[in-house]
Amino acid sequence: MIPSAFDYAAPATVEEALGLLSKAAADGNDVKVLAGGQSLIPVMKLRMADPSLVVDLGRIGGLSGVTDNGNSLVIGAMTPHHVMATDPLVAQHLPLLQQAAATVADPQVRHRGTFGGALVHADPAGDMPAPVLATGATFVLAGPGGERRVDAADFFQGYFTTAVEEGEILTSIEVPKYTGWGSHYEKFTRVAQQWSIVAVAALVRVEGGGIAEARIGLTNMASTPLRATGVEAALAGAPLTVEAITAACSHAGEGTEPASDLNGDAGYRKHLAQVLATRAVLAAVGL
Structure with a gap:
């Protein structure tokens, strides 16, 4: 399919872009902002989005870098x-x-x-x-x-x-900078370049032979990204051992509401979150 007909604008400044959005809203027109277009263009082709105006930010200086x-x-x-x-x-x-x-x-x-x-x-x-x-x-x-x-x-x-x-x-x-922290992003897919079935982002600060602090993000475990606060709390003060990290990461499914779909049900995703959190933290601390 191809998109419905739409008007196109490529403003040179943020102020000009905001003016276009304001005018479209005042006129009652549906407007979409185009960044890279890797999400917007496919849904427009499927007519899941049908804007009357597309405002392209690609020519605005200072928005990249x-x-x-x-x-x-x-x-x-x-x-x-x-x-x-x-x-x-x-x-x-x-x-x-x-x-x-x-x-x-x-x-x-x-x-x-x-x-x-x-x-x-x-x-x-x-x-x-x-x-x-x-x-x-x-x-x-x-x-x-x-x-x-x-x-x-x-x-x-x-x-x-x-x-x-x-x-x-x-x-x-x-x-914020996390200079010197260990980090790792562990992603599970069944085929290359697929959306994450589950993924875990780990930031870990090691001090005095143990874990001083950890910040853990979960991908595709709810309708929004989540912080794995149970894992973070369990990791704080934990020794740098596989056993301690594995035990802490067993909390990864707590407070999550993963969807059930063709890639796996909610229970499967909760299990994946524990496995991937363990792998991510171990990689972040170099074990």
Whole structure:
């Protein structure tokens, strides 16, 4: 299938883009924002989305790239996954995001798809939301009322639903640095380039021969990404042994509500979460 007819605009500034969104809303027109298009274009082809106007952010300068902001990295919303997977600042300070970005789909999608676009799309099986949630990032949104900031814990609100309101645009994501922390993204699929059936993002700080702190994100274990708080609590103060880590990661299914579908039922996914959490944490601490 092909999309229905639609108008197209490619603004040069964020202000111009916001003006187009505001006018479309005032006129009662359905408008969609185009980032990399790797999610929007397929659903338009299937006519699951049928906008009268598409606003392409690709020509707006300053929305792509990674900059060092002292205690955090500021990542432009239009930064492609390929850049996330290869940028030296991300590799040094946020290797978890580098590892997750390298698993997204295939090279073509990684070169076209964007970091911010994937986060706003908020597919529960998407690879970037859970690692970003684990880092405690802050989302910077531009709208008709100016700029506002949203914590990662409040950003993901449901299936394909985020805190981005009508007329707003995600411009950047500020991610605290985790320099020196161990990290790993463990993803389970049955075929290459498939959406994650379950995945686990692990950040672990080792100190004095044990685990001082851990931050664990879960992919596709509910309608939004989740923090595995039971695992985090059990890992804090745990010794660096396979037995202790395995026992802590047995809590990975707690508080989750995974779907049952053709890839597996809820019980299967909860088992996977325990197995993948164990693998991710062991890899993060080098065991």
